[in-house]
Amino acid sequence: MTARKLPLSELPNAADDEADAAERSRLRRRRRRQRQRRTAIVLAVLVVLFGTSAYLVWDNIARPVVVGFFESNDYEGAGSGTVQVQIEAGDSGRAIGQTLQEADVVKSADAFVEATRSEPRAASIQPGTYLLRAQMSSQAALDLLLDPSSRVSIRAAVPEGLRKDQVFERLQEATGIPLADLEAAATSGEVGLPAEADGDPEGYLFPATYEFEPDVTATEVITQMVERHRQAMESVGVPEELRREVLIKASLIEKEAQLDEDFAKVARVIANRLEIGMPLQLDSTVNYATGKGGITTTPEDRETDSPYNTYKYPGLPPGPISSPGEKALAAALNPAEGDWLYFVAVDPETGETRFAETAEEHAQNVEVFRQWLRENDA
Structure with a gap:
C-alpha cells in the first residue's frame, strides 16, 4: 500500500506541541494547588473538630477523673463560720455524712464514714441540733458531734x-x-x-x-x-386502775417528806389515817387550797372551804397537789410498815422528821418544832 502524503497544513508543528505541553502542565499545577487547599481545609476542619471533641471529653470526663484521682475527698482543718445541722434519731453514719455534705460541713459523706470507722464512739452520736462549721475535715466534724457542748439544746x-x-x-x-x-x-x-x-x-x-x-x-x-x-x-409498777389514787397520795408525800428514808413512812401515816377514817390534816393541802406556800398554816387557812382542805374534809383530796417524782410514787404504792398516825418536821432546814403513834407523843414533837420556829424567827 502506498502511503498518503499529508498536506503541508496538516503536518505537526513543534511550536504548537510545546504550547500544549505548557498548558497541560499549568492545568495540572492548578488542580494540584486546589487539591492541596481542599486537603488543608479538610485537615483544618478535622483538627478543629478533633480539638473540640478532645476538649469536651477532657473537660467533662477525663479531667474530673484525673483531678478526682489526685484530689482529696475531704476538707482540711477546723472550718470556718457556723452551720446548724439537725441529726435525726436513728440516723446511720452514712445518713449523718450525707446531711453534713449537703450542708457543706464536710466535703463528702464517704470521708465522714471513713472517719467513723476508727472511732468507736461514733455510734453514740445523739439526735439533735449541732453547731458546726463550714468546710471542716471529717474528723473535726466527728469530734464536734461527740462533744456535748456542740449540741444546741x-x-x-x-x-x-x-x-x-x-x-x-x-x-x-x-x-x-x-x-x-x-x-x-x-x-x-x-x-x-x-x-x-x-x-x-x-x-x-x-x-x-x-x-x-x-x-x-x-x-x-x-x-x-x-x-x-x-x-x-x-x-x-403502778397498776392502771390504781394510778389516780397513787398519784394523789404521791403528790402529798412529795410535799410533806424531805429525806429519802421518810417517804415510805409518810405514806404509811396517810394509809393508816385513811384506813380508820381519820382526817389527813396536812398543811400542804391547805396551802394548795389557799395558793400559799411556807411550812405553817393559820387557823383561818385551815378553815378554808375547799375539797383540798384535809383539815375540813376527810379522805384524799380530789386531785394531786404537786408533781411527784419516782420516789414518791414508789412510796405511795409500797408504804413502810408501822403504826404511826402523826409526823412533824422538827427541823425544816435539815429535814429531820419525827413520827408518832399517839397524840401525846406527837404533841411533844410539835413542841420541838415550835422551839425551832422561835429560834429561827420563822
Whole structure:
C-alpha cells in the first residue's frame, strides 16, 4: 500500500506541541494547588473538630477523673463560720455524712464514714441540733458531734413538788415559750393526758431535767413531760386502775417528806389515817387550797372551804397537789410498815422528821418544832 502524503497544513508543528505541553502542565499545577487547599481545609476542619471533641471529653470526663484521682475527698482543718445541722434519731453514719455534705460541713459523706470507722464512739452520736462549721475535715466534724457542748439544746430543770403553774413558769423561763401557750397546750387534749386526768395536767408534768430542740413547741414540751410521767408509773409498777389514787397520795408525800428514808413512812401515816377514817390534816393541802406556800398554816387557812382542805374534809383530796417524782410514787404504792398516825418536821432546814403513834407523843414533837420556829424567827 502506498502511503498518503499529508498536506503541508496538516503536518505537526513543534511550536504548537510545546504550547500544549505548557498548558497541560499549568492545568495540572492548578488542580494540584486546589487539591492541596481542599486537603488543608479538610485537615483544618478535622483538627478543629478533633480539638473540640478532645476538649469536651477532657473537660467533662477525663479531667474530673484525673483531678478526682489526685484530689482529696475531704476538707482540711477546723472550718470556718457556723452551720446548724439537725441529726435525726436513728440516723446511720452514712445518713449523718450525707446531711453534713449537703450542708457543706464536710466535703463528702464517704470521708465522714471513713472517719467513723476508727472511732468507736461514733455510734453514740445523739439526735439533735449541732453547731458546726463550714468546710471542716471529717474528723473535726466527728469530734464536734461527740462533744456535748456542740449540741444546741434548751435545758429545763423541773424539780419535784411543784404545782402546774410553777412548772409552767419554769418552762417559760427556760424555753421562752409564753405562759399562755403552755397553759393552752396542757389543756388542749393533744398532750397524752390519761382519761382520769379529766383534762387537768396537775400532777402529770413529771419532774426531771429536760432537753428540748431550739424550735420546740408548747405542745411538744407538755407531751414529753406527760409521757415521762407515764413511763415513771410503769417503771414503779403502778397498776392502771390504781394510778389516780397513787398519784394523789404521791403528790402529798412529795410535799410533806424531805429525806429519802421518810417517804415510805409518810405514806404509811396517810394509809393508816385513811384506813380508820381519820382526817389527813396536812398543811400542804391547805396551802394548795389557799395558793400559799411556807411550812405553817393559820387557823383561818385551815378553815378554808375547799375539797383540798384535809383539815375540813376527810379522805384524799380530789386531785394531786404537786408533781411527784419516782420516789414518791414508789412510796405511795409500797408504804413502810408501822403504826404511826402523826409526823412533824422538827427541823425544816435539815429535814429531820419525827413520827408518832399517839397524840401525846406527837404533841411533844410539835413542841420541838415550835422551839425551832422561835429560834429561827420563822
